[in-house]
Amino acid sequence: MAKDTDNYVLSCDLCQRNKSQPGKPHGHLQPMPIPDAPWEGVSMDFIVVLPKTEGGYDALVVLVNRFTKMIPLAPTTSSCTAEQTARLFFDNVVRLHGVPKSMVSDCGTQFHLYFFWSTIVRSIG
Numbered sequence: 681m682a683k684d685t686d687n688y689v690l691s692c693d694l695c696q697r698n699k700s701q702p703g704k705p706h707g708h709l710q711p712m713p714i715p716d717a718p719w720e721g722v723s724m725d726f727i728v729v730l731p732k733t734e735g736g737y738d739a740l741v742v743l744v745n746r747f748t749k750m751i752p753l754a755p756t757t758s759s760c761t762a763e764q765t766a767r768l769f770f771d772n773v774v775r776l777h778g779v780p781k782s783m784v785s786d787c788g789t790q791f792h793l794y795f796f797w798s799t800i801v802r803s804i805g
Contacts, residue, residue, distance in 0.1 A: 712784065714747070719777035721746035723784040724769065728758045741768050745777075746784075762791050766798030 689695045715721035723746055728739040737755040744751050754768040773780065785791075 712746075715782070716747075718747045718750075719745055719773065720780055721782045721784070722773055722780045724765075725786065726756075726760070741765060741772075743769065743773055762794040763798045765791075766794075766796075 712721075723744045725742045725744075726739055727742060730738050730740065732738045733755065735755070737757060739756050739758045739760065741754040741756050741760070742751060743754065752772045754772050756764065756768060760768075783796075
């Protein structure tokens with residue numbers, strides 16, 4: 681009887697949709713604040729596993745100006761380090777538009793720490 685009950689619950693669409701989830705409930709989504717001017721807020725992401733170019737690049741760094749949605753793309757490799765990413769960020773954003781007030785990325789915290797220190801050192805001198 682237990683086996684029949686398990687099979688019924690697994691095949692029942694209503695049972696699957698209303699099943700309780702283990703763990704803590706997810707928090708509410710909070711919208712990100714809209715920047716006040718262009719290049720005050722930048723988001724960064726990588727597009728990897730692209731076909732290799734003649735220059736040896738197989739990835740892109742996508743830098744998005746969150747105010748105007750302008751997107752400078754920078755070619756790179758899949759093995760790009762935080763320091764190399766900081767160099768690309770400096771060349772494509774900081775050098776042209778100044779240091780942004782906020783930066784959003786899905787990279788880890790250790791990457792962010794090294795990335796920001798590399799960017800600061802480059803902008804100072």
